[in-house]
Amino acid sequence: MSSLQGxxxxxxxxxxxxxxGIALALGAAxxxxxxxxxxxxxxxxxxxxxxxxxxxxxxxxxxxxxxVQADHSDDEQVAALFAQVEREQGRLDILxxxxxxxPDDLTEAKGFWEKPLSNLDMLEVGVRxxxxxxxxAARLMVPQQSGxxxxxxxxxxxxxxxxVLFGTSKSAADRMARDxxxxxxxxxxxxxxxxxxxxxxxxxxxxxxxxxxxxxxxxTRLKDGCSPEFPxxxxxxxxxxxxxxxxxxxTFITAELAKEYGVTDIDGREIPSLRDTRGAPLxxxx
Numbered sequence: 001m002s003s004l005q006g007x008x009x010x011x012x013x014x015x016x017x018x019x020x021g022i023a024l025a026l027g028a029a030x031x032x033x034x035x036x037x038x039x040x041x042x043x044x045x046x047x048x049x050x051x052x053x054x055x056x057x058x059x060x061x062x063x064x065x066x067x068v069q070a071d072h073s074d075d076e077q078v079a080a081l082f083a084q085v086e087r088e089q090g091r092l093d094i095l096x097x098x099x100x101x102x103p104d105d106l107t108e109a110k111g112f113w114e115k116p117l118s119n120l121d122m123l124e125v126g127v128r129x130x131x132x133x134x135x136x137a138a139r140l141m142v143p144q145q146s147g148x149x150x151x152x153x154x155x156x157x158x159x160x161x162x163x164v165l166f167g168t169s170k171s172a173a174d175r176m177a178r179d180x181x182x183x184x185x186x187x188x189x190x191x192x193x194x195x196x197x198x199x200x201x202x203x204x205x206x207x208x209x210x211x212x213x214x215x216x217x218x219x220t221r222l223k224d225g226c227s228p229e230f231p232x233x234x235x236x237x238x239x240x241x242x243x244x245x246x247x248x249x250x251t252f253i254t255a256e257l258a259k260e261y262g263v264t265d266i267d268g269r270e271i272p273s274l275r276d277t278r279g280a281p282l283x284x285x286x
């Protein structure tokens with residue numbers, strides 16, 4: 001994989017799941033990775049994973065992992081995170097906006113009016129949190145005239161998946177990444193959104209094993225799935241690309257960018273694009 005020695009990254013929501021996978025891939029490429037999340041102790045959540053464990057594994061992969069407990073619904077905690085990055089590193093090269101408030105009833109087949117209004121947390125951590133993190137990151141990247149911001153999204157940006165608020169949140173993340181790219185372009189900072197299909201995270205594995213019929217869903221077929229490190233491998237390739245600005249403003253299917261960069265999953269598989277069955281991104285590079 002490409003070398004990211006000397007590069008500094010922030011990956012939000014990386015105690016487990018896609019965020020953890022991305023952090024590990026960046027670490028394997030030699031980056032310094034600030035791993036954020038709420039979970040510090042293993043007994044705090046029903047799935048395994050903590051910010052400390054992810055950071056330690058980033059270091060064991062060859063990078064430098066730095067764990068930061070942060071609730072991305074709390075602006076003061078997010079401000080403190082980026083102040084720490086500036087104080088300790090003096091720069092920021094990569095921001096991955098991955099943190100997302102997944103509700104426990106996400107996959108339940110109910111109407112939006114049958115689910116609690118607390119599901120609006122997906123807009124708080126998943127949309128608003130993306131903007132707040134990007135606001136702080138831009139204040140580090142713009143003066144250095146370089147950087148890459150990545151929003152983690154999915155086919156649900158155009159294809160109904162699980163519910164109204166899930167699709168609304170991911171659509172907003174795509175558009176936000178695109179419009180940020182317009183304003184960041186004069187400063188040579190790239191902003192993109194990546195569409196993930198089924199990613200075999202701890203939560204996905206739990207749901208697939210416990211929810212009848214889920215494996216046969218259009219969005220959850222095992223043959224289409226990838227490891228949590230797959231999107232991280234693509235982000236590594238983008239971050240090492242001296243011409244990454246050609247992608248800025250676009251929403252990309254991760255599997256298609258992987259093919260462009262010659263990236264495979266950790267087992268050597270090429271992950272399929274689901275463009276023909278799940279839909280095509282709306283936003284092209286600016």
